[in-house]
Structures are given as structure tokens and as C-alpha cells.
Amino acid sequence: MNVAEFLKAPTEEIYNELPPITLDVETTNLDKGSALNPHNRLVSLTTKEGDTITTWTEKDGLAALETKLLSLEKDVVLVGHNIKFDLQWLAIYGLSLYDVVVWDTMVVEKVLLGNNPRMLPLDLGSVAKRYGMAGKEPLVDLWMKSGVCPSTIPTSMLLKRNVYDVKVTEAIYKKQLKQCNEDGKLGVALTRCLLTPVLADIESHGMQLDKDRVMEEYDKAMEQQAIVTNGLLEVANINWNSPKQVGELLYDKLKFKELKRHGKPLRTPAGGRMTGVDTIKLLKCTTKRQKNVKNLLLRNSAINAKLTKSLNAFKRCVDADDILHFAFRQHITATHRLSSVGTFYKLQGQNIPRKFKRLFTTKEKDWDIVEGDGSNLEFRVAGELGDDDQVREDISNPDFDAHQTTADTLTRAGQETSRQDAKSHTFKPLYGGTSGTDAEVEYYKQFNARYSGVSETQERWKREALETKKVRLPWGMEFFFPHTKITRSGYQEYSTQICNYPVQSFATADIIPIALVYTWHMLREYKLRSVIVNTVHDSIILESPKDETDKLNEILLVAFTKSCYNYIKRVYKMTFKTPLGVGIKRGSHWSEGDEIKTDIENTYE
DNA sequence: ATCATCAGCGCC
DNA sequence: AAATGGCGCTGATGAT
Numbered sequence: 001m002n003v004a005e006f007l008k009a010p011t012e013e014i015y016n017e018l019p020p021i022t023l024d025v026e027t028t029n030l031d032k033g034s035a036l037n038p039h040n041r042l043v044s045l046t047t048k049e050g051d052t053i054t055t056w057t058e059k060d061g062l063a064a065l066e067t068k069l070l071s072l073e074k075d076v077v078l079v080g081h082n083i084k085f086d087l088q089w090l091a092i093y094g095l096s097l098y099d100v101v102v103w104d105t106m107v108v109e110k111v112l113l114g115n116n117p118r119m120l121p122l123d124l125g126s127v128a129k130r131y132g133m134a135g136k137e138p139l140v141d142l143w144m145k146s147g148v149c150p151s152t153i154p155t156s157m158l159l160k161r162n163v164y165d166v167k168v169t170e171a172i173y174k175k176q177l178k179q180c181n182e183d184g185k186l187g188v189a190l191t192r193c194l195l196t197p198v199l200a201d202i203e204s205h206g207m208q209l210d211k212d213r214v215m216e217e218y219d220k221a222m223e224q225q226a227i228v229t230n231g232l233l234e235v236a237n238i239n240w241n242s243p244k245q246v247g248e249l250l251y252d253k254l255k256f257k258e259l260k261r262h263g264k265p266l267r268t269p270a271g272g273r274m275t276g277v278d279t280i281k282l283l284k285c286t287t288k289r290q291k292n293v294k295n296l297l298l299r300n301s302a303i304n305a306k307l308t309k310s311l312n313a314f315k316r317c318v319d320a321d322d323i324l325h326f327a328f329r330q331h332i333t334a335t336h337r338l339s340s341v342g343t344f345y346k347l348q349g350q351n352i353p354r355k356f357k358r359l360f361t362t363k364e365k366d367w368d369i370v371e372g373d374g375s376n377l378e379f380r381v382a383g384e385l386g387d388d389d390q391v392r393e394d395i396s397n398p399d400f401d402a403h404q405t406t407a408d409t410l411t412r413a414g415q416e417t418s419r420q421d422a423k424s425h426t427f428k429p430l431y432g433g434t435s436g437t438d439a440e441v442e443y444y445k446q447f448n449a450r451y452s453g454v455s456e457t458q459e460r461w462k463r464e465a466l467e468t469k470k471v472r473l474p475w476g477m478e479f480f481f482p483h484t485k486i487t488r489s490g491y492q493e494y495s496t497q498i499c500n501y502p503v504q505s506f507a508t509a510d511i512i513p514i515a516l517v518y519t520w521h522m523l524r525e526y527k528l529r530s531v532i533v534n535t536v537h538d539s540i541i542l543e544s545p546k547d548e549t550d551k552l553n554e555i556l557l558v559a560f561t562k563s564c565y566n567y568i569k570r571v572y573k574m575t576f577k578t579p580l581g582v583g584i585k586r587g588s589h590w591s592e593g594d595e596i597k598t599d600i601e602n603t604y605e
Numbered sequence: 606a607t608c609a610t611c612a613g614c615g616c617c
Numbered sequence: 618a619a620a621t622g623g624c625g626c627t628g629a630t631g632a633t
Contacts, residue, residue, distance in 0.1 A: 242629055243612050262618075268612060276613055306614060309627070332624080337617090339624055348625055351616035378617090378622095424621095433621035491620065500622040508617080508623085537617040537623085 001075050001101050003194075004521045007563075012186040012571050014101060015077060015177060022048040022079040022170040023072070024162050025086045026150040034343070035088035036204065036325060042089055043151050046162035047072075048170055053163055057155070065093055073099040079173045081105045081124040081165070084330075087200040097197040098524055104196050105172045107330045108189045112179055114470075114478045115334040115501060122331050128168045131175055137161055185476040187571040188510075192330060195513040198520045198532070199328045199338075205533045206323035207349070208543075210361040210589060214314045217359060221311050224303045231296045241305060246297075247273040254290050256283050277301045307353060313345040314359060323363070326350075326534065335501050336477075336509035337537055350536045357591035362543040369590045370530070372519075372556040373539040374512060375581035375597060376402075381507040382430050384578040385473075388453030392578050395599070402426050409446055415439030432458065432499035458499045465498045473502050475510065475572040508537045511564050511580070515556075516540055518563035522555045541590065549586060553596065556582055561600035576602055 006014065026043040027033040033040060045068065046055040056065055072078055073096055080086050083104045091097050106122050113120060120126070125136040140161045143153060150158055180186040236253070238245040250256045251273055258265040258273060259282055266274055280298060285291040317324050326349030332339040340350040352360075362369055376395060379402070383391025394400045407422035415437060417425075425440060429447040436444070448455035461471045465481045472478045479501045484494040492498075516535055523530055530544035530552050544552050560582035568576050579599045587593025 239629075241613090241627090244629075264618080270611060272612070274612090301614085304614080306627075310615080335623060337623065340616095341625070346626070348616080351614085351625070353615055428621050431621035431623095435620065487619095489618070489620095493620085496621055497623095504617095504623060539617085 001073065001099055003098060003101060004525050006101075007194075007518060007521055007567075010190070010567055010570055012190040015103065015186060015190065016181070018075055018077045018101065019049075020077045020079045020103065020170065020173060021072060022166045022173065023083075023086055024080065024165040024169065025089050026158060026162065027089060028151050029144075029147065029149045031343075033085070035085075035092055036343070041151075042093060044158065044162060045090070046159075046166050048166040049076075053166060055159060055162055062093070069093060069095045076101075078102045079105065079169060081127075081169050081172075084196050084200045084203075087197055088204060091200065091204070097201050098521065100197060102193050102196050103173055103177075103189070104193055104330075105169055105176060107192045107196065108176045108180065109172075110331040110336065111185055111188050111192055111477075112176065112183070114480050115497075117480050117482055124165065124168065127172055131172055133168050133171060134164075137164060183476065183478075185478075188476045190571060191510055191513055191567075192336070194517045196330065198516050199330070201520065202532050202535065203325065203327055205531055205543075206325040207360050207533050207541075208323060208363045209314055209318050210359055211318040213359045213361075213589075214311070214318045217356070218311045218315050221303055221308055224299075225308060228296060228300045228303060231292075232300060235293055235296065240297075240300065243268075243272060243275045246275045250275065250280075250283070250293070254287075254293060256285075256290060259283070307356075310347060310353060310356060313342075313347050314356070317345050324349075328535075334479075334497075335505040337504065338508075338535065349534050354591070358589045360590040361588060364543065364545065367543050367545050368549075368586045368588060368593070370542045370544045370552060370556075371539055371585045371591065372515075372542075372560060373583045373585070374507070374515070374560055375583050375599065377507045377511065377538045377580075378430060378503050379427060380578050380580060381511065382454050382503045383451070384576055385502060385506065386451065386454035386457035387577075388451050388457075390451050391454065395581075396579060406443060409443045410439050413439035413442040430454070430500065430503060432496035461498050461502065462492055462495050465494070466492065471498060471502065473506070474574055475506065475568075477502075477505060479505075510568075512538055512540070514564050514567045515559045518559040518567075519555055522559065523552075526551060526555065528552060528555075544586070553584055556584055557598055557600065561602070565602040 024046045028040045028043060030040050031037045044055055044057045046053065056068055069090060078100050083102050087097060105127065109122055109127050110116065129135050137160065140153065140157055180189050232240050236249055238249060240246060251258060259279060260266065268274060277298065280294060283294060285294055324345060324347060325343045326340050327343055328338045328340055330338060340348045342348050360369060379391065380395060403419050403422050403426050406426045407417045407419045410417040410422060425443060429444045434444055435441065465471050465484045469482050470478050470480045481494045481498060484492060484498065486492050519540060520532055528548050528551060530542050530548050532540060532542050534541040561580045564580060565576050568574050579601045581597060581599030583595045583597045585591065585593050585595045
């Protein structure tokens with residue numbers, strides 16, 4: 001299937017037009033069968049096309065496999081459960097990820113479940129049962145789960161499992177396709193599934209650490225940690241990582257007063273005393289001893305164990321001359337943005353401390369790390385969903401500074417605030433935030449008054465959730481709030497989620513994936529060597545040779561703007577009227593270098 | 606020994 | 618009575 005061509009005029013109807021081929025692979029099972037472990041190998045590939053089920057196994061030879069893979073690149077939909085896994089394997093044996101359209105029954109099931117408030121499991125057996133089919137065959141399933149390698153399971157039994165898998169997967173696909181058509185969710189399914197092969201590819205690349213920078217940072221951190229640890233040891237011989245023990249020391253021994261709001265002590269959700277940095281910063285000192293401990297604890301957190309942990313992992317990685325790999329998951333989060341898990345070194349790609357981004361560089365010498373980042377993405381999406389002309393005006397006005405406006409408003413209301421300190425308040429109303437100091441509440445009021453389109457839309461969502469227990473969005477997504485209700489005090493429970501989910505979801509589960517898909521296909525279409533190596537919610541990270549600077553900038557600009565407008569218009573039948581923009585940073589290391597920012601108004605050609 | 610939960614903290 | 622969203626990972630803790 002020529003996907004690049006399809007993307008010029010995308011339509012979700014492709015799923016009603018193309019015939020399915022359902023597939024399932026078995027592999028040896030080191031690292032859970034990871035395609036990145038060179039000691040693993042493909043054991044079998046089973047496909048179901050119409051009524052024909054065939055299985056390739058190792059003894060059939062690689063030539064037969066190649067022929068089979070070519071048939072998967074025809075005008076068909078590849079159906080599989082967690083098909084990213086299968087794709088990564090098949091890519092190793094020659095399948096072109098650029099030329100397949102997939103339907104991942106796990107991902108589509110998540111689409112149908114929306115935020116999945118009941119946390120229903122999404123493994124194949126559980127989904128099958130919910131559709132009224134038999135679960136997995138228990139014995140082989142038990143073997144697989146307890147680590148028996150598929151290559152040692154009797155062929156006939158393995159075959160039986162493969163046949164079950166493809167039959168059930170295909171049956172689920174048929175029901176899901178019908179459901180998606182009826183619910184108007186086919187477009188969302190398309191967006192999610194177009195991203196799947198892209199993720200399969202991104203994961204295979206991984207990111208490169210700069211050995212010298214890592215070692216320098218590591219040595220520095222260890223030195224500082226030694227100093228602070230010694231200081232703390234002189235204060236008390238307790239476990240400083242234990243909130244319980246630190247709480248006892250602070251509030252019982254040292255007699256710090258707990259922070260209060262409205263006369264009541266601030267506590268953790270389970271009622272424990274607060275010992276986090278933000279709390280410690282606010283504790284009032286009256287004695288020298290208190291001052292000393294507060295100082296040490298703050299320094300301890302600045303160079304805290306978590307940082308040492310990430311540096312430890314970085315160090316292990318560079319010591320092994322290795323690449324850092326992450327895995328993305330499309331079926332975890334309530335809003336359908338990606339979640340990321342660290343693979344070998346247990347580091348997530350999405351929460352690398354900002355100050356450590358400079359430790360990442362390129363695999364090729366003299367290439368650059370490029371980061372394309374959707375400008376104020378969630379704010380703009382909120383503006384679009386609220387059809388808010390004030391948002392459009394403010395983002396188009398180069399003199400308008402949202403954070404400075406926040407700072408000024410807070411200061412005018414009697415709470416002197418710097419631009420930096422204002423940042424955390426600027427978009428709090430987008431998350432449904434309403435409480436805080438008097439000045440903060442005043443700011444939230446003014447925010448809602450200024451962006452009345454946004455706040456009215458949020459109120460509409462809240463009412464809809466109250467009446468129907470769900471919020472349905474124009475692009476087909478639905479979020480379910482079975483327990484939302486108004487409490488005695490007049491507060492609507494779950495209102496923060498109701499306000500935030502649509503915005504976060506459309507921004508980071510639709511727009512950025514669309515940008516990723518288009519970037520990925522355009523890189524290939526224009527024969528660039530640049531590769532995508534990571535994505536973090538509203539950004540795309542690439543490795544790129546310097547001579548591709550102009551071409552890549554052009555691609556990113558189009559992908560983050562026009563491609564999104566056109567895709568949203570064709571697939572979601574929505575006219576996106578708020579300008580989108582992209583900021584592009586290019587440098588020898590991640591997050592270094594000057595940023596170019598460009599917005600493009602949507603012009604439909 | 607293993608598991609679930611809490612608290613803390615990193616990112617967007 | 619109050620209530621800013623979404624994650625994953627770690628260490629501590631307490632139960633099984």
C-alpha cells in the first residue's frame with residue numbers, strides 16, 4: 001500500500017475498502033521477545049486471509065518468508081493485536097513499515113473505551129472474552145507467561161495457539177470495525193493506527209548519550225552528593241529517603257510547624273505529613289538547627305537520588321557503549337497520549353530531566369539533534385475547541401506575553417509575582433483549576449472572562465458529563481465519567497478531568513501523532529537521512545545531518561501545520577481555524593542551539 | 606520473598 | 618471541607 005500517496009488525501013474509509021490480513025508472530029523470548037535483542041529470532045508467522053490460514057515456520061526458509069512479507073505490502077489492512085511487536089519483527093526480515101496500513105485491535109479497543117474509567121484489561125484473551133469469544137488456551141498461555149520459550153513448545157500446540165490468535169483477532173477486528181462505523185470513531189482509529197508503524201521504527205533507533213558529558217556530570221553529582229550526605233548524617237542517622245522518618249524528624253524532633261490552609265494542616269492524600277521539596281521550601285525556621293536541616297534537605301533534593309539514578313543509568317549505558325532505547329505504548333493513558341517505558345536501562349524517554357537533555361547527542365559524527373515542538377499547543381487547541389477568537393488574537397500578536405500577563409494580573413491583585421513564578425498559574429484554568437490564594441482566584445476569574453469561548457465550552461462539557469456521564473467530541477472521541485456529580489458545596493467532581501481530557505487528547509494524541517506520521521513519511525519521500533529518535537507529548541526529536549537543515553525545517557513546518565489542518569479537515573470533518581506553529585531547535589546536543597519559530601495560518605488549498 | 610500502595614519527583 | 622491535567626519509576630513500608 002502506498003501510504004505516502006494515501007496521506008495526500010487521507011480517508012478513514014480505507015478501512016471499509018481494503019481487505020484484511022490478520023497476522024501473529026512467535027519469537028524466542030529473551031527480553032520478552034524484544035526485536036532489539038540480537039539473540040532472539042523469529043519462530044513463526046501465521047496469517048489469515050479470508051478463510052485461508054497459513055503458517056511460516058523456520059524450516060520453510062527465508063525466501064518463503066520474503067515472498068510472504070511482500071504480500072503484506074499490497075493493498076490490504078494488516079490486523080493484529082499489539083501489532084507494533086509483530087511489525088518490528090517483520091521489519092527485521094524485510095517488511096517495509098512505510099508501506100503497510102494496520103489495524104491494531106488493542107489500540108482500537110482503547111479507542112472504543114475512551115479513557116477506560118473501569119480500567120478494563122486490553123490483552124487479547126480479555127478482549128476476546130468481552131466480545132463473547134473463548135479466552136486463550138490455558139496451558140500454552142501459562143507456559144508462555146511463565147517464560148517457556150515458544151521455540152521449545154511442540155509445534156502442533158504452538159500452531160493451535162496461532163490459529164486461535166488469528167481467528168479471534170480477526171473476529172474482534174470485524175466487530176470493532178462495525179462499532180467504529182456506528183460510533184463515528186473510524187477516523188480516530190485511523191489516526192492511532194497510522195502512528196503504530198512510525199513508533200515501531202522510532203523505537204528501533206534509540207538515543208545516543210555523549211560519553212564525556214555524562215562522565216563529567218556524573219562525577220560532579222557524586223561529589224556533591226557525598227558532601228550533602230555527610231551533612232545529613234551529622235544531623236541524624238535516619239533514612240533520608242523515607243518520608244515517614246523525615247516527617248518525624250521535621251515535625252516531632254525539630255518542631256517545624258506543618259503548613260496550613262484554611263486552618264487545617266496540608267497532608268498527603270493518605271493523611272501523611274508532607275516532606276516534599278515544595279513543602280520544605282515553605283517551612284518557617286526559628287532555630288539554627290532548623291535552618292541547617294532545611295538547607296541540607298533542599299540541597300539534597302537538588303542533587304537528589306533520582307538524579308543520581310538517571311545518571312547511574314546513563315553511566316551504565318555509556319560504559320557499555322550502548323544506545324538508550326525506549327518503548328512507547330498507545331493503550332495506557334486516559335487521554336491517549338503516549339506513555340513511554342524504559343527498556344534495558346529503565347529510563348523513560350519522556351521524563352529525562354531538562355538539564356540532562358544536553359547529555360544526548362547524535363550517533364553519526366557532525367550530525368545535529370533537532371527538536372520540533374508544537375508552539376503553545378494545548379492553549380491553541382483549547383482555543384480551537386472553544387472557538388475562541390481572543391485566543392487566536394493573542395497567539396497571533398507577537399507583543400502578547402501570556403506569562404507576563406499572568407504576573408501583572410497577580411501583582412495588581414496584591415500578590416507580587418515574577419514572570420517565572422507566574423508560569424505555573426498561566427494555564428491552570430485550562431486544567432479546570434479554580435482555587436488558590438485570593439489573588440490567584442482573581443487571576444483565574446480574569447482568565448475565564450478573557451477566554452470566554454474556552455470557559456463556556458468547558459462548562460458545556462461539564463453539563464454534558466452530568467447529564468449523559470460522558471463527553472463526546474467532534475472528532476469522535478468519547479470520555480466517560482460514570483461517577484461525576486455535584487457535591488453539596490456545589491463542586492462538580494471530575495470537573496478537572498472533564499475540562500482537561502479533550503484538550504490534552506486532541507493536542508497530544510491527535511495533532512502530534514499526525515505531525516509525526518507526516519514527518520516520517522516525508523523524510524522518506526524526499527530521501528532524507530534524518531531519523532526520528534524520540535517524541536515527548538508535543539515534540540519530535542530527530543538526528544539530522546547539517547546539509548538537510550533547510551529541507552527538514554520545511555518538512556517539520558508543513559507537518560506541524562498544513563498536514564494537520566488537511567488531515568483534520570478530511571478525516572474529522574473539522575475546520576481548524578486557529579493557527580498552529582512549530583519551534584525548531586538544532587544543535588550538536590538535545591535542547592541546545594537557537595530556536596526558529598514559525599506559525600502558519602490554515603489555508604485550505 | 607513478593608506484592609500493592611504511598612510519597613516523591615522527573616517530564617509535558 | 619477542598620478539589621489544576623496526564624504519565625512511569627524508585628524506595629519505603631506494611632501485608633500476605
